[in-house]
Amino acid sequence: MRKELQPRKIIVLGGDGFCGWPTSLHLSGLGYQIVIVDNLSRRQIDEECQMNSLTPIQPIGVRLDAWEEVSGQRIAYYPLNVAEDYEGLLEVIRQEAPEVIIHFAEQRSAPYSMKSSRLKRYTVDNNINATHNVLCAIVESGMDIHLIHLGTMGVYGYGTAGMEIPEGYLEVEVAGVTGERLRQEILYPTNPESVYHMTKSLDQLLFLYYNKNDKLRVTDLHQGIVWGTHTRETLLDERLINRFDYDGDYGTVLNRFLIQAAAGHPITVHGTGGQTRAFIHIQDTVRCVQLAVEHPPEAGDRVLIMNQMTETHRVRDLAALVSRLTGCEIAYVPNPRQEAAENEFHVKNNLFLSKGLLPITLNEGLLMEISDIAHKYAKYADSSKFPAMSTWTRQQQPGILPVAEGTL
Amino acid sequence: MRKELQPRKIIVLGGDGFCGWPTSLHLSGLGYQIVIVDNLSRRQIDEECQMNSLTPIQPIGVRLDAWEEVSGQRIAYYPLNVAEDYEGLLEVIRQEAPEVIIHFAEQRSAPYSMKSSRLKRYTVDNNINATHNVLCAIVESGMDIHLIHLGTMGVYGYGTAGMEIPEGYLEVEVAGVTGERLRQEILYPTNPESVYHMTKSLDQLLFLYYNKNDKLRVTDLHQGIVWGTHTRETLLDERLINRFDYDGDYGTVLNRFLIQAAAGHPITVHGTGGQTRAFIHIQDTVRCVQLAVEHPPEAGDRVLIMNQMTETHRVRDLAALVSRLTGCEIAYVPNPRQEAAENEFHVKNNLFLSKGLLPITLNEGLLMEISDIAHKYAKYADSSKFPAMSTWTRQQQPGILPVAEGTL
Numbered sequence: 001m002r003k004e005l006q007p008r009k010i011i012v013l014g015g016d017g018f019c020g021w022p023t024s025l026h027l028s029g030l031g032y033q034i035v036i037v038d039n040l041s042r043r044q045i046d047e048e049c050q051m052n053s054l055t056p057i058q059p060i061g062v063r064l065d066a067w068e069e070v071s072g073q074r075i076a077y078y079p080l081n082v083a084e085d086y087e088g089l090l091e092v093i094r095q096e097a098p099e100v101i102i103h104f105a106e107q108r109s110a111p112y113s114m115k116s117s118r119l120k121r122y123t124v125d126n127n128i129n130a131t132h133n134v135l136c137a138i139v140e141s142g143m144d145i146h147l148i149h150l151g152t153m154g155v156y157g158y159g160t161a162g163m164e165i166p167e168g169y170l171e172v173e174v175a176g177v178t179g180e181r182l183r184q185e186i187l188y189p190t191n192p193e194s195v196y197h198m199t200k201s202l203d204q205l206l207f208l209y210y211n212k213n214d215k216l217r218v219t220d221l222h223q224g225i226v227w228g229t230h231t232r233e234t235l236l237d238e239r240l241i242n243r244f245d246y247d248g249d250y251g252t253v254l255n256r257f258l259i260q261a262a263a264g265h266p267i268t269v270h271g272t273g274g275q276t277r278a279f280i281h282i283q284d285t286v287r288c289v290q291l292a293v294e295h296p297p298e299a300g301d302r303v304l305i306m307n308q309m310t311e312t313h314r315v316r317d318l319a320a321l322v323s324r325l326t327g328c329e330i331a332y333v334p335n336p337r338q339e340a341a342e343n344e345f346h347v348k349n350n351l352f353l354s355k356g357l358l359p360i361t362l363n364e365g366l367l368m369e370i371s372d373i374a375h376k377y378a379k380y381a382d383s384s385k386f387p388a389m390s391t392w393t394r395q396q397q398p399g400i401l402p403v404a405e406g407t408l
Numbered sequence: 409m410r411k412e413l414q415p416r417k418i419i420v421l422g423g424d425g426f427c428g429w430p431t432s433l434h435l436s437g438l439g440y441q442i443v444i445v446d447n448l449s450r451r452q453i454d455e456e457c458q459m460n461s462l463t464p465i466q467p468i469g470v471r472l473d474a475w476e477e478v479s480g481q482r483i484a485y486y487p488l489n490v491a492e493d494y495e496g497l498l499e500v501i502r503q504e505a506p507e508v509i510i511h512f513a514e515q516r517s518a519p520y521s522m523k524s525s526r527l528k529r530y531t532v533d534n535n536i537n538a539t540h541n542v543l544c545a546i547v548e549s550g551m552d553i554h555l556i557h558l559g560t561m562g563v564y565g566y567g568t569a570g571m572e573i574p575e576g577y578l579e580v581e582v583a584g585v586t587g588e589r590l591r592q593e594i595l596y597p598t599n600p601e602s603v604y605h606m607t608k609s610l611d612q613l614l615f616l617y618y619n620k621n622d623k624l625r626v627t628d629l630h631q632g633i634v635w636g637t638h639t640r641e642t643l644l645d646e647r648l649i650n651r652f653d654y655d656g657d658y659g660t661v662l663n664r665f666l667i668q669a670a671a672g673h674p675i676t677v678h679g680t681g682g683q684t685r686a687f688i689h690i691q692d693t694v695r696c697v698q699l700a701v702e703h704p705p706e707a708g709d710r711v712l713i714m715n716q717m718t719e720t721h722r723v724r725d726l727a728a729l730v731s732r733l734t735g736c737e738i739a740y741v742p743n744p745r746q747e748a749a750e751n752e753f754h755v756k757n758n759l760f761l762s763k764g765l766l767p768i769t770l771n772e773g774l775l776m777e778i779s780d781i782a783h784k785y786a787k788y789a790d791s792s793k794f795p796a797m798s799t800w801t802r803q804q805q806p807g808i809l810p811v812a813e814g815t816l
Contacts, residue, residue, distance in 0.1 A: 086529060117544045121494060124540045132532045136525045162584045172580035176570045177754055186597040190613065198617045202536070202610050205598065209606045213746055214801055338621055346585055393622055
């Protein structure tokens, strides 16, 4: 019965990236008109770091043509830096008049954000100005646009022993002036573990403010660590293939384990591997974003925050699983991150489940699917890229740590 | 007994501004070696808005020469944009090797931050990059520098009915996984009322992170609305005089009331004038910063947050006080701000009182001192500058609102 409210046009900021690209295809496949805005900064970072996606991703023009061949749908594309070109962004919004903007246009690697002062500063400058420009431009356009933002579970931090992570808001009791107990619901007190995660905490305050002051409708998706590569749409043609990052900076933990195993390299676990993290398959990511598009907050609602994750695991258990599947050994190495060796992590994700998400669980069958990717392309892997050169603090020595945990 | 720990050299970022200038003189007068870093952006905003300080402030070179004549102390000066010139900032820090950096280098008017998309974006970009650059540069320098930041009471928001505002941290009780009650102390949930105030909320998260990750020693001063113009040092020579802003954007509420009265203009109060706000005299500001310099947090301490205010008043009570002193009438006008018409505001300020602050209270004698300034310079006032052209939301019409509340 909400059918007549279904948005027809969606701008995807950062629509060429690891989550943005399959999301764009998925929504296009559903009949939405998709407009991608992207400055291809992720591809430039590949050049700068002398890295490449393991999978052979095609130039965006080739991707868009292939999608048109396969689906009959044309996705529009604007090459534009959202953080720097405010007037350009506003012009695109005015011209395209979207019902929804999905914002993936941020630097998203935690280790990369810690590599140097330059990259800390780039991450803060780029991510905050990108988000703030989008918010300003929506207000200035005067249009009633639903903004969907890809956040991270990392804003909660991992020092939450004894508490369940709610979906964005925490119910607390505080003492009143006359000693009585007052009950309030507050934004969950943030505790980011890297400069990158910190920028997502800053984003939350930008949303809080623009939602309060200008009544913007905002959905913030607190996403876990993504695993997997393919979605239904990216499998339709090899030219549509998604990124697969395995390096110490951009490779997520499971992808790195798989490619290490496929390349005959030991699976490297940081510290005890007792870090518990939240995970989601890339196919579920695109379905969650679809659900967010289809269930917008109403005018006047507070920011809708949903935890976009399906299960939690300890890193050492994932390593054991991959080891069991591949016969590869596990190497425990020092942890470059400033974090607790072991943590409990209880997370609510009722909002997406109640909207109809049927999670793809991290079972061995799906691991085999990735393992296929890893085996198919392992010959292209450069094992010198497995280690991360990032260290978290000035107390640590750069260069001595063989492998980072990978980004969330 | 802390004497031997007293820092000798202090960099003051934004040392040419309304709070930065008298703070620099006060600390120089106490024997600290002061280095001012300032890009004079506040003076450029005067040009852009076709405004001027009511008092005849001198070029910074004249100011510094006059201070040397009067005190025998030379204050060093670097013209430098802290938000844009990271390498320059790092170079100054390395060269000067300060024990303390005091950070005033942010755009500090709430109405100005709301005037247009351009100024919202300038305020966010400038303030966040300035703060983040300072933090990065301290880490990169490898020095153990105590950072003191001028924040605002406005991060708490004013919707705090029934609660006393603590000094930065709030004790809360939350439910644990197994239903037990857990007690925690968290950063007070922020609720900023303008883009400017929002930037100070963002700053708080930057401090939280760098304090946690790099063990930086940070003091954040949550300052109330400043009134007054002179300090002991600025009175020593007219060339040392401090700014007096009376326009709708940069004039604080009391200063504007006084100059309106002196110019024979009705005192304009927004809405009911039921807004309760926190105040502090500029002389107490400089003493508070001195106390912050002399009582640094220890290595490993969390961010030290102190409420830098001495009393709270309702705006209509201040208007009545000024009206009684001057015989001027009061005009009630629509409120351009998105805020509650009336609010209670209970604020703790024990930390500064315990360190020896003896507040200058807002009594009629001190009002007379400002009234003297107002009368002495009223002839230079341009009454067309009293109204603010800022509106808080896209629902409001710009230009119809005669006067803004002034910045905090």
